[in-house]
Amino acid sequence: MFSAAKISPISKVRGKLSFQGDKSISHRAVMFASLAKGASTIHNPSSGEDVHSTIRIFKQLGCNIKEDTDYIRVVGRGFKHFEEPLTELYAGNSGTTARLMAGILVHQNFNSTLTGDDSLSRRPMFRISSPLAEMGAKINLFNNKTLPMHIAAVKKMRPIKYLLKIPSAQIKSAILISGLFVDEPSTVIEFAESRNHTELMLGLRVEKVPEGNLITVSRKNYPQSCNYLIPGDISSAAFFIVLALLLPDSELRIEGVSLNPTRSGFLKVLREMGADIEELNRRTYNNEVHGDLLVRSSELHNVAIPKDLIPNIIDEIPALTIAGLFSEGVFKITHAKELRVKECDRIAAMCSNLKLIGSDVEEYTEGYTFTGRKFDVPDDITFRTFYDHRIAMSFSILSFLLKDGAKIDNLACINISNPTFFTDIQKISG
Numbered sequence: 075m076f077s078a079a080k081i082s083p084i085s086k087v088r089g090k091l092s093f094q095g096d097k098s099i100s101h102r103a104v105m106f107a108s109l110a111k112g113a114s115t116i117h118n119p120s121s122g123e124d125v126h127s128t129i130r131i132f133k134q135l136g137c138n139i140k141e142d143t144d145y146i147r148v149v150g151r152g153f154k155h156f157e158e159p160l161t162e163l164y165a166g167n168s169g170t171t172a173r174l175m176a177g178i179l180v181h182q183n184f185n186s187t188l189t190g191d192d193s194l195s196r197r198p199m200f201r202i203s204s205p206l207a208e209m210g211a212k213i214n215l216f217n218n219k220t221l222p223m224h225i226a227a228v229k230k231m232r233p234i235k236y237l238l239k240i241p242s243a244q245i246k247s248a249i250l251i252s253g254l255f256v257d258e259p260s261t262v263i264e265f266a267e268s269r270n271h272t273e274l275m276l277g278l279r280v281e282k283v284p285e286g287n288l289i290t291v292s293r294k295n296y297p298q299s300c301n302y303l304i305p306g307d308i309s310s311a312a313f314f315i316v317l318a319l320l321l322p323d324s325e326l327r328i329e330g331v332s333l334n335p336t337r338s339g340f341l342k343v344l345r346e347m348g349a350d351i352e353e354l355n356r357r358t359y360n361n362e363v364h365g366d367l368l369v370r371s372s373e374l375h376n377v378a379i380p381k382d383l384i385p386n387i388i389d390e391i392p393a394l395t396i397a398g399l400f401s402e403g404v405f406k407i408t409h410a411k412e413l414r415v416k417e418c419d420r421i422a423a424m425c426s427n428l429k430l431i432g433s434d435v436e437e438y439t440e441g442y443t444f445t446g447r448k449f450d451v452p453d454d455i456t457f458r459t460f461y462d463h464r465i466a467m468s469f470s471i472l473s474f475l476l477k478d479g480a481k482i483d484n485l486a487c488i489n490i491s492n493p494t495f496f497t498d499i500q501k502i503s504g
């Protein structure tokens with residue numbers, strides 16, 4: 075068991091920060107560098123536990139991966155040249171590792187087993203085993219639903235035409251990555267746009283069709299070794315942006331952060347809420363947009379969040395909720411049932427913690443609503459993280475904002491995505 079940690083209030087934040095590489099892009103860079111033949115370098119990777127799960131698995135598959143302070147050197151094995159792992163492949167807490175790896179492992183000429191921690195072992199995997207099975211994969215799940223995932227070697231896989239019903243970049247990417255091993259083209263159509271790092275990093279063709287985006291992939295897109303520069307993680311920065319907006323007399327400059335349009339819906343919503351966020355030095359590298367942000371204290375009001383934006387802001391909804399709590403008017407999240415199958419049930423987790431501070435929060439199947447600026451914090455409060463890094467960071471931010479601070483039941487899970495969370499807070503809070 076973990077002992078609860080007390081978080082004391084801070085009065086303002088000032089200064090500048092840069093963040094370790096975006097988690098989603100770091101996973102993909104490690105994967106594509108490992109698939110490619112020869113040496114690649116990945117600058118500014120995430121050093122979070124999730125990306126380490128991906129690195130560990132590729133080491134088990136025979137890749138030579140050396141980690142330095144701010145870069146990783148990967149010597150990839152080339153097309154279908156991985157070594158058969160001696161043990162099962164443990165994806166830890168990382169959904170991206172488990173789901174995207176499945177798209178790679180189904181094409182190898184050995185059997186493999188993917189496992190995960192308690193949280194990952196509860197998360198749905200049929201959503202990827204089903205399309206991969208359509209391509210010819212032989213996958214066995216526990217109860218046909220969850221990890222462990224047993225993958226048997228098959229002789230030949232076929233292309234797929236897939237209509238993505240769940241707006242998920244992990245499902246889309248598992249299929250697209252699997253399509254890299256097949257000569258004939260595979261296509262995925264997504265109705266609602268989710269993060270497009272796989273498409274950008276592999277240079278895939280994306281066409282706008284009446285149903286949404288039509289993405290095409292084949293062996294022609296198999297990655298080559300190269301240098302990657304990973305932009306700062308906007309999902310890690312999100313918590314600091316909210317803090318700078320809500321604390322008085324604050325100004326925070328965030329340098330070199332990802333401004334990929336499929337990830338920056340969070341900034342759009344905040345600006346509509348009245349946030350003073352200036353964008354500077356926009357630049358592009360490896361097809362990914364980076365830039366700096368200047369964030370100043372702002373008076374916020376809640377706005378309607380369109381349903382099409384939900385896949386774009388899915389990881390930022392917990393941070394946005396904290397902004398909503400201090401904003402005028404009603405905060406409402408709908409069409410977000412995917413939140414129920416994240417590292418924890420984030421709808422239930424947010425609602426139960428908000429109830430602790432007397433919010434009038436109402437829980438729905440696909441979201442929740444509450445009145446902003448209406449809460450009353452009792453003495454000696456302890457928020458629960460449910461061992462979910464984004465819940466832990468959201469309620470840490472809230473604790474920094476409360477007059478007497480608050481306790482959090484477990485902060486260790488923050489290392490899943492941002493091991494520098496508290497040192498960064500220290501840097502900007504004096």
Ligand code: S3P
Nearest residue numbers: 098170241242243244245388389
């Ligand atoms: C991710 C996609 C999202 C996101 C997760 C990372 C990715 O999940 O929540 O943190 O790297 O593709 P879904 O695609 O399942 O929504």
